[in-house]
Amino acid sequence: xxxxxxxxxxxxxxxxxxxxxxxxxxxxxxxxxxxxxxxxxxxxxxxxxxxxxxxxxxxxxxxxxxxxxxxxxxxxxxxxxxxxxxxxxxxxxxxxxxxxxxxxxxxxxxxxxxxxxxxxxxxxxxxxxxxxxxxxxxxxxxxxxxxxxxxxxxxxxxxxxxxxxxxxxxxxxxxxxxxxxxxxxxxxxxxxxxxxxxxxxxxxxxxxxxxxxxxxxxxxxxxxxxxxxxxxxxxxxxxxxxxxxxxxxxxxxxxxxxxxxxxxxxxxxxxxxxxxxxxxxxxxxxxxxxxxxxxxxxxxxxxxxxxxxxxxxxxxxxxxxxx
Amino acid sequence: xxxxxxxxxxxxxxxxxxxxxxxxxxxxxxxxxxxxxxxxxxxxxxxxxxxxxxxxxxxxxxxxxxxxxxxxxxxxxxxxxxxxxxxxxxxxxxxxxxxxxxxxxxxxxxxxxxxxxxxxxxxxxxxxxxxxxxxxxxxxxxxxxxxxxxxxxxxxxxxxxxxxxxxxxxxxxxxxxxxxxxxxxxxxxxxxxxxxxxxxxxxxxxxxxxxxxxxxxxxxxxxxxxxxxxxxxxxxxxxxxxxxxxxxxxxxxxxxxxxxxxxxxxxxxxxxxxxxxxxxxxxxxxxxxxxxxxxxxxxxxxxxxxxxxxxxxxxxxxxxxxx
Numbered sequence: 001x002x003x004x005x006x007x008x009x010x011x012x013x014x015x016x017x018x019x020x021x022x023x024x025x026x027x028x029x030x031x032x033x034x035x036x037x038x039x040x041x042x043x044x045x046x047x048x049x050x051x052x053x054x055x056x057x058x059x060x061x062x063x064x065x066x067x068x069x070x071x072x073x074x075x076x077x078x079x080x081x082x083x084x085x086x087x088x089x090x091x092x093x094x095x096x097x098x099x100x101x102x103x104x105x106x107x108x109x110x111x112x113x114x115x116x117x118x119x120x121x122x123x124x125x126x127x128x129x130x131x132x133x134x135x136x137x138x139x140x141x142x143x144x145x146x147x148x149x150x151x152x153x154x155x156x157x158x159x160x161x162x163x164x165x166x167x168x169x170x171x172x173x174x175x176x177x178x179x180x181x182x183x184x185x186x187x188x189x190x191x192x193x194x195x196x197x198x199x200x201x202x203x204x205x206x207x208x209x210x211x212x213x214x215x216x217x218x219x220x221x222x223x224x225x226x227x228x229x230x231x232x233x234x235x236x237x238x239x240x241x242x243x244x245x246x247x248x249x250x251x252x253x254x255x256x257x258x259x260x261x262x263x264x265x266x267x268x269x270x271x272x273x274x275x276x277x278x279x280x281x282x283x284x285x286x287x288x289x290x291x292x293x294x295x296x297x298x299x300x301x302x303x304x305x306x307x308x309x310x311x312x313x314x315x316x317x318x319x320x321x322x323x
Numbered sequence: 324x325x326x327x328x329x330x331x332x333x334x335x336x337x338x339x340x341x342x343x344x345x346x347x348x349x350x351x352x353x354x355x356x357x358x359x360x361x362x363x364x365x366x367x368x369x370x371x372x373x374x375x376x377x378x379x380x381x382x383x384x385x386x387x388x389x390x391x392x393x394x395x396x397x398x399x400x401x402x403x404x405x406x407x408x409x410x411x412x413x414x415x416x417x418x419x420x421x422x423x424x425x426x427x428x429x430x431x432x433x434x435x436x437x438x439x440x441x442x443x444x445x446x447x448x449x450x451x452x453x454x455x456x457x458x459x460x461x462x463x464x465x466x467x468x469x470x471x472x473x474x475x476x477x478x479x480x481x482x483x484x485x486x487x488x489x490x491x492x493x494x495x496x497x498x499x500x501x502x503x504x505x506x507x508x509x510x511x512x513x514x515x516x517x518x519x520x521x522x523x524x525x526x527x528x529x530x531x532x533x534x535x536x537x538x539x540x541x542x543x544x545x546x547x548x549x550x551x552x553x554x555x556x557x558x559x560x561x562x563x564x565x566x567x568x569x570x571x572x573x574x575x576x577x578x579x580x581x582x583x584x585x586x587x588x589x590x591x592x593x594x595x596x597x598x599x600x601x602x603x604x605x606x607x608x609x610x611x612x613x614x615x616x617x618x619x620x621x622x623x624x625x626x627x628x629x630x631x632x633x634x635x636x637x638x639x640x641x642x643x644x645x646x
Binding site: 051 | 359643
């Protein structure tokens with residue numbers, strides 16, 4: 001495995017220890033082969049679904065690995081979505097207290113999910129204060145609290161790499177297709193591949209509205225969106241990749257496919273129709289990438305990662321009806 | 324295991340052989356524990372979901388076990404739903420040809436699913452000819468064809484019993500809650516319990532509109548609905564239990580809970596919200612039974628069987644929105 005300047009702690013020994021410990025605390029991913037999708041797209045497709053992971057997304061792998069390794073008992077984080085739930089549930093299991101900063105516009109179901117795990121929700125008006133500023137305020141008010149990063153942390157990347165471990169153990173895939181937001185999940189797959197010494201290509205699937213990672217890869221320089229991108233894939237509404245994530249992805253991914261939102265929604269509908277799988281829009285990005293560039297994957301053995309399943313019923317119903 | 328007059332073939336030796344063979348051809352059920360539902364309902368709930376079984380429902384267990392045991396290469400059956408898909412796919416795997424009689428009003432997605440597995444669909448106007456009459460016509464036209472029953476056949480019951488085997492192997496449940504239509508799945512659970520020598524109670528979950536099985540159990544006589552019941556649980560729109568199924572259930576189930584349709588739909592929504600699980604209305608009946616009579620299950624270790632996940636997007640979207 002390469003050495004990374006921004007995280008010298010990311011060693012083979014460290015990954016080995018995480019792969020030994022973390023699987024005892026997470027649910028194994030659900031692997032599903034699909035004859036129908038394979039026939040439609042001309043390749044051999046397996047889905048690795050994290051929709052039944054604790055708190056409904058892969059983020060629990062990251063949150064549990066990170067928070068079980070820090071001594072602090074008070075945790076602060078900013079998340080409007082899956083990471084907040086994952087941190088809240090991990091804190092509950094680990095006997096820590098957490099505060100999750102969320103925009104006041106967050107879906108009620110997401111606020112309720114954090115609270116149901118015993119987390120405190122701190123609602124902010126993002127027009128008036130940024131999430132990071134508010135996290136800093138809370139850290140100033142609570143000396144000794146720990147700020148949990150959602151992707152730019154080697155312990156997050158290592159936690160996410162356990163999903164890659166499960167996938168690589170299951171079959172000799174040519175490609176793993178993985179949604180890209182801040183780059184935590186995708187860089188975890190690169191680390192897993194390199195640690196296992198496998199030759200599997202890792203290919204990112206990024207929403208076309210908000211294609212900072214694809215642009216970064218093309219230009220060779222970490223590039224940011226000017227504002228939070230307006231994409232249906234709400235888990236990928238990030239300004240840019242984390243520093244460590246970029247360092248890992250720059251030479252670690254073979255490509256990043258930009259997926260238009262309408263194809264992401266069509267992928268969501270195919271999961272519903274052909275696999276009985278409820279996925280959130282962000283989770284549908286990897287199948288969306290296959291549908292965007294099917295010729296790229298002809299005849300290959302492809303694993304599509306579904307990152308999570310948490311989506312509001314009204315959003316999901318609209319997506320199903322194609323509205 | 325008791326001897327059943329209407330199926331002397333249903334012996335311990337036969338069940339042992341099916342439990343040995345069939346798991347090689349079916350997907351294991353997905354077992355999910357739910358802290359949230361357990362807290363809401365005051366018992367310890369595990370879901371056994373057949374939504375990821377081949378063709379999206381438990382029916383594949385029955386169809387494959389039945390059709391792999393008959394010599395005939397032409398199969399005829401009547402089904403507007405999951406059994407038709409399961410028979411078509413089992414026939415594809417076994418190199419047989421099948422015709423599925425379906426009402427002309429069947430959802431297009433269900434017709435397409437049968438056809439996608441290579442099955443012929445025979446559409447009928449049920450105002451003019453019954454499904455059974457049409458099956459008989461086809462059998463007369465195709466001498467040597469085999470008529471595949473959906474529930475009233477010992478090989479169907481034995482196939483379905485493999486789900487019970489998986490559940491009983493997983494944990495010492497006090498109760499297995501199981502949807503009841505024709506009684507094929509529920510009688511399979513009774514047979515599994517008795518064959519395994521377990522003490523688990525088997526309790527049926529039947530739609531209140533069309534409560535023939537509950538009435539049969541109360542009266543001690545096999546009782547029929549006057550017409551196909553108008554329930555949202557389309558997999559349970561049966562006139563009555565099969566003869567063998569009734570013989571097994573009469574002394575084999577502890578109870579049958581009648582579930583109002585609005586509670587079935589609320590159960591479907593809870594699966595969506597708390598488990599990321601897409602279920603069809605019939606599949607939601609067992610959780611619906613728990614919600615209908617929660618006091619009956621306080622403190623118990625309950626396994627709720629989700630029989631399948633196939634549902635039209637429009638029906639599902641309406642259910643999500645509570646329309």
